[in-house]
Amino acid sequence: MRASFVARNARILLPMLSFVAILLAVFWLQPRAMSYVGLNLLLNLALPIAFATIAQMFVITVNDLDLSLGAYVGLVACIGATWLHEQPVLGVFALAGGILAYAAVGALIHLRNLPSIVVTLGMSFVWLGLAILVLPTPGGKAPDWLRALMTWKTPLVPFTIYALLALAVIVHLGLMRSARGAVLRGVGGNPRSVERAGWSLLKAKVTMFALAGLFGMFSGLSLVGLTTSGDANIALRYTLLSIAGVILGGGEFTGGRISPIGAVIGAMTLTLAGSFLSFLRLNPDWQIGAQGAILILVLALRALINRAEARGI
Secondary structure: OHHHHHHHOHHHHHHHHHHHHHHHHHHHHOHHHOOHHHHHHHHOOHHHHHHHHHHHHHHHHOOOOOOOHHHHHHHHHHHHHOHHHHOHHHHHHHHHHHHHHHHHHHHHHHHOOOOHHHHHHHHHHHHHHHHHHHOOOOEOOOOHHHHHHHOOOOOOOOHHHHHHHHHHHHHHHHHHOOHHHHHHHHHHHOHHHHHHOOOOHHHHHHHHHHHHHHHHHHHHHHHHHHHOOEOOOOOOOHHHHHHHHHHHOOOOOOOOOOOHHHHHHHHHHHHHHHHHHHHOOOOOOHHHHHHHHHHHHHHHHHHHHHHHHHHOO
């Protein structure tokens, strides 16, 4: 009975346990991190990574993969540091155009039955080229309202923690607790049944890609709000981090099996892993290796639990 309960809730329990384990390790290495300022420094970059992870999760939900997300987030950061600051109307239209372009990519993949990996890989070069055209060299300036929002001093705990909690709850309710969310997840799990029920697979895929564009936009804007400037290459790592965050959080590449709450926790865990190595004074190049090791460990534990459930233990 207890083993069955653990197996059913492994998608949340394992990411949470890995996050707590790394957080305790950070506190052990640096006790001063157990403060308002310390938590803010540890997790301030978790918000843009979490937005990117949720964006990737929408694409993975319909059995696709977005290899252009990091470049797209970089483009949004460049727009946020230039047009959105200097010409707000133009900036808003440019950001809206990015979301529409994401929706169009989803439609193209579905209508032409193209591999999402190939299409999005091509789009990564498009986003990167546009970002360089918008901001050829690193610089620009974040809008004052965006910088004020990202540095907002909230009571008790930093703003980032409130934002991460709200993100997890809102996406969970919209995707896991609503009829429309069940249909969208069904496209990844059993598309034929969804189509026989009268739902349009094209509309579902366009919706999920548009949501990916929307949350990718949030990622880029929150990132430029924290860094106060833009750079075309600022978020190229977010492509791999977002995929790792989804899988670490309990998601799978097929079947529409995802966990919004787990994805946010996965993003936080990956962010903390970098801080943990920083406190160990190791080379920053090792951060990617540590994040990969955490992902492999959690996947191994999840595989053992799934095997135990299959055997009826």
